[in-house]
Amino acid sequence: MKDLLSIASRFDIQGTIGNIKSLGSGLINDTYKVTTVEETAPDYVLQRINHTIFQNVDMLQANIKAVTEHIRKKLEEKGETDIDRKVLNFIPNTDDGKTYWYDGENYWRVMVFIPDAKTFETVNPEYSYYAGQAFGNFQAMLSDIPTTLGETIPDFHNMEFRLRQLREAVEADAAGRVGEVRNILDEIESRADTMCKAERLHREGKLPKRVCHCDTKVNNMMFDEKGNVLCVIDLDTVMPNFIFSDYGDFLRTGANTGLEDDPNLENVNFNMEIFKAFTKGYLESARSFLLPAEIENLPYAAALFPYMQCVRFLADYINGDTYYKIKYPEHNLVRTKAQFKLLQSVEEHTPQMQEFIESEIK
Ligand code: GN1
Numbered sequence: 001m002k003d004l005l006s007i008a009s010r011f012d013i014q015g016t017i018g019n020i021k022s023l024g025s026g027l028i029n030d031t032y033k034v035t036t037v038e039e040t041a042p043d044y045v046l047q048r049i050n051h052t053i054f055q056n057v058d059m060l061q062a063n064i065k066a067v068t069e070h071i072r073k074k075l076e077e078k079g080e081t082d083i084d085r086k087v088l089n090f091i092p093n094t095d096d097g098k099t100y101w102y103d104g105e106n107y108w109r110v111m112v113f114i115p116d117a118k119t120f121e122t123v124n125p126e127y128s129y130y131a132g133q134a135f136g137n138f139q140a141m142l143s144d145i146p147t148t149l150g151e152t153i154p155d156f157h158n159m160e161f162r163l164r165q166l167r168e169a170v171e172a173d174a175a176g177r178v179g180e181v182r183n184i185l186d187e188i189e190s191r192a193d194t195m196c197k198a199e200r201l202h203r204e205g206k207l208p209k210r211v212c213h214c215d216t217k218v219n220n221m222m223f224d225e226k227g228n229v230l231c232v233i234d235l236d237t238v239m240p241n242f243i244f245s246d247y248g249d250f251l252r253t254g255a256n257t258g259l260e261d262d263p264n265l266e267n268v269n270f271n272m273e274i275f276k277a278f279t280k281g282y283l284e285s286a287r288s289f290l291l292p293a294e295i296e297n298l299p300y301a302a303a304l305f306p307y308m309q310c311v312r313f314l315a316d317y318i319n320g321d322t323y324y325k326i327k328y329p330e331h332n333l334v335r336t337k338a339q340f341k342l343l344q345s346v347e348e349h350t351p352q353m354q355e356f357i358e359s360e361i362k
């Protein structure tokens with residue numbers, strides 16, 4: 001790999017680079033903070049795009065450009081202030097002006113670092129309420145984007161497809177691990193039909209696709225000093241999908257009382273306070289465009305994402321850990337079990353969730 005300093009220098013950045021340090025906790029791309037020496041120059045974020053996963057980098061960056069430009073325009077129309085902290089700004093490279101650069105081996109991109117902003121791995125109910133509003137607004141702002149966005153990862157949140165991948169992994173048993181995961185495979189299969197409801201509703205013409213973020217992990221939001229949401233980051237997977245993706249993936253991460261990869265399953269439960277606050281915020285900003293079939297199925301969405309993540313982590317474990325970054329050999333199995341425990345807790349809370357949603361939309 002070429003050294004980071006010479007890579008960052010291929011982009012049209014202001015100021016002199018002081019240092020470059022690793023940043024964030026994403027499981028796919030590698031992210032660095034580029035700090036400049038001058039007070040007047042911004043700092044930057046440098047990312048190596050995982051192009052085994054995002055195979056069409058040109059489409060990826062074109063999507064992101066369309067999305068950020070559209071959001072910027074919306075914010076300007078609304079007369080918002082501090083817009084540079086509310087939407088990401090990608091820097092062109094100095095060779096051909098594209099917002100990425102290929103070094104012959106890897107693809108890189110640079111964006112302006114948003115100053116005085118924070119991300120969190122866990123949130124309280126108040127922040128979840130703001131997050132709910134923010135994702136509703138994000139979907140509302142993108143509802144009239146004139147560009148047709150490409151699917152950067154085809155069938156990314158298609159549950160039928162994810163189950164097919166798991167079944168293929170089981171069939172191949174490349175790492176010889178299927179024997180030890182039979183129980184959890186049975187649990188997954190027993191829910192398979194129920195969990196593919198979204199694709200069925202879509203085929204029946206009852207459930208639309210809308211432009212969604214599709215990676216609404218809680219740590220993909222930037223908050224300012226006061227806890228207001230500035231913007232949503234990590235735009236690689238913005239594409240047309242069911243709104244369940246954004247709603248469900250936030251709760252999967254934000255309403256988990258434990259960690260995504262908690263080795264102690266007693267820590268992992270579904271937090272109804274977070275659920276209520278987030279749902280309230282989300283319905284406030286999205287209710288005007290949501291269809292009854294979307295609202296009714298929000299509890300299903302809360303279960304779908306721990307389930308889907310369980311399927312994806314388990315498939316990766318069975319395949320011998322080819323997709324997600326891992327820190328130890330059993331990591332994907334530990335993640336699978338934690339997501340399964342979360343799913344069970346969500347299932348226990350389903351009647352309460354339904355009750356809450358009904359009372360909110362009265
Ligand atoms: C990945 O890149 P990151 O860490 O924000 C993954 C998501 C998963 C998530 C699980 C492109 O997100 O779909 O939900 O890990 N992104 C991709 O933590 O697969």
Ligand code: MG
Binds near residue numbers: 025026219234
């Ligand atoms: Mg991320």
